Amino acid sequence: MMCSMPYRKRSKQLKTTDLGDLSGPLLVFGGVYSNLQALQALIAEAKGRGIAAKNMICTGDIVAYCADAETCVQLVRAAGCVVLMGNCEQQLASGAADCGCGFEEGTACDVLSAGWFAHAQKTVSAESCRWMAGLPDRIIFTHAGQRYGVIHGGVTNISKFIWSTDDDTVFDAEFPPETDVILAGHSGIAFIKPLGAKQWINGGAIGMPPNDGQPETRFVIIENGTPTIHTLNYDHKTASQRMVDIGLTQGYHVALNTGIWPSEDVLPNALRR
Ligand SMILES: [Fe+2]
Numbered sequence: 001m002m003c004s005m006p007y008r009k010r011s012k013q014l015k016t017t018d019l020g021d022l023s024g025p026l027l028v029f030g031g032v033y034s035n036l037q038a039l040q041a042l043i044a045e046a047k048g049r050g051i052a053a054k055n056m057i058c059t060g061d062i063v064a065y066c067a068d069a070e071t072c073v074q075l076v077r078a079a080g081c082v083v084l085m086g087n088c089e090q091q092l093a094s095g096a097a098d099c100g101c102g103f104e105e106g107t108a109c110d111v112l113s114a115g116w117f118a119h120a121q122k123t124v125s126a127e128s129c130r131w132m133a134g135l136p137d138r139i140i141f142t143h144a145g146q147r148y149g150v151i152h153g154g155v156t157n158i159s160k161f162i163w164s165t166d167d168d169t170v171f172d173a174e175f176p177p178e179t180d181v182i183l184a185g186h187s188g189i190a191f192i193k194p195l196g197a198k199q200w201i202n203g204g205a206i207g208m209p210p211n212d213g214q215p216e217t218r219f220v221i222i223e224n225g226t227p228t229i230h231t232l233n234y235d236h237k238t239a240s241q242r243m244v245d246i247g248l249t250q251g252y253h254v255a256l257n258t259g260i261w262p263s264e265d266v267l268p269n270a271l272r273r
Contacts, residue, residue, distance in 0.1 A: 164193060
């Protein structure tokens with residue numbers, strides 16, 4: 001059954017999951033974007049590094065641009081990763097008409113999103129939508145003596161785009177009290193932003209390269225409180241071909257191979273090519 005009917009309305013109260021204290025290395029990833037080949041490569045990477053599923057933290061947007069929405073949801077669930085709700089999950093779970101990414105109306109990103117969102121709605125199962133509806137809006141935990149908060153876009157707006165080039169005041173305004181490190185996603189480009197004794201870390205996206213002209217994607221490893229951005233090599237040609245095979249040919253299928261986004265509308269000038 002496809003994912004097009006509204007499920008329970010989420011209350012305005014944010015749902016927070018407290019994981020307690022996490023020991024051992026953490027793997028932070030986001031933006032799977034229905035890219036099955038990238039997700040399989042990431043899980044293999046975690047196994048190779050001996051990182052437990054309970055320490056694999058997904059910042060949301062399992063479903064988006066690529067071909068294998070339902071399979072990716074099922075694989076993330078089977079792997080046992082910790083998952084935060086992204087705007088894509090929120091919109092699918094609520095039966096919304098669009099991805100809720102926050103693209104300005106009429107921009108290329110806005111027009112392009114209509115294609116993949118409709119495909120996702122047709123292919124994601126009702127059971128997966130129910131699971132998405134139950135995902136937390138916030139995840140908190142401690143690690144190496146620091147207090148972490150996991151969010152999707154901004155603290156107060158799930159679809160807020162926050163970039164490495166933003167002024168410190170943008171981050172300071174978002175930073176919740178009693179939090180030392182924020183782990184975020186949504187905007188698709190990984191970065192680590194020191195803010196005095198605090199840090200804002202964007203885990204980036206594994207499902208789409210960061211508009212740098214290379215097909216590899218990114219994830220973050222945190223060991224003993226120290227984050228590093230890592231490159232994910234995966235079978236991007238198969239992921240792209242899968243999109244061609246099912247008619248998702250709006251440009252993101254090319255971006256998987258070229259590493260260049262089909263539109264830079266959403267990017268601040270400083271991050272455009
Ligand atoms: Fe998002």
